[in-house]
Amino acid sequence: MQIVRASHNGDIRHGMMSEGQVVFYLGDPILGAELGEESAPLSSVKLLAPVTPGKVVCIGMNYRAHAAEISIDVPDEPLIFFKPISAIIGPEDAIVLPRQSDQVELEVELAIVIGKHAKEVSYDEAKNHIFGFTIGNDVTARDLQFSDTQWARSKGFDTFCPLGPWIETELDTNSLKLESRINGHSRQRSKSSDMITDVYEIVSYVSRNLTLFPGDVILTGSPAGLARIETGDQVECEITGIGVLHNPVSWR
């Protein structure tokens, strides 16, 4: 199932995609809401970030080739950091380049959407705590990532967390292809099987360190391919089985 969050006639609604239509839920399906009877053509709604998390947890250095290209050692355990929820934007929203950075780059990442409260869950239990998957772009001010001693600013500017276009609830995460493109040119190309820590171990590991709530999002790390984005660029992040997340780039 593909679950969207969308603006329709002034209301923000959750819906399920079905043959070009959005069938609306009676509330938030992540919290258990059921489908209603209303629907609207997909072309008549504006898609928003498909989830409104309480927190966005990110995993750093989860692909060896990316760690190598930015000269950071692969950590012994998964590296956790956060993006603020103020950074979240949806499909087609503009990534705004901040004046503080001269080197903003994209990072296509598989995003896990948590469906059920998760505290100290095992690898085998992790699947039951996942609602689905979407696409995230861990937009990063690379120059500030290196000049600041931690990454809150470099990864936390407004608009630096595009999410979407929808949540896919049924996905085999073992053999996904990830690709990012700038103006149609491929910049990152990898597969989920190159991850050092897989999605279930990520959920288990994070839940052993902090509690995850329904709707929380985990970005699972970026593959290699440093790619700077500039004003006027068209950015696409694609993951097979989910879709394409498109965002234009604009200047503050």
Ligand code: MG
């Ligand atoms: Mg990243």
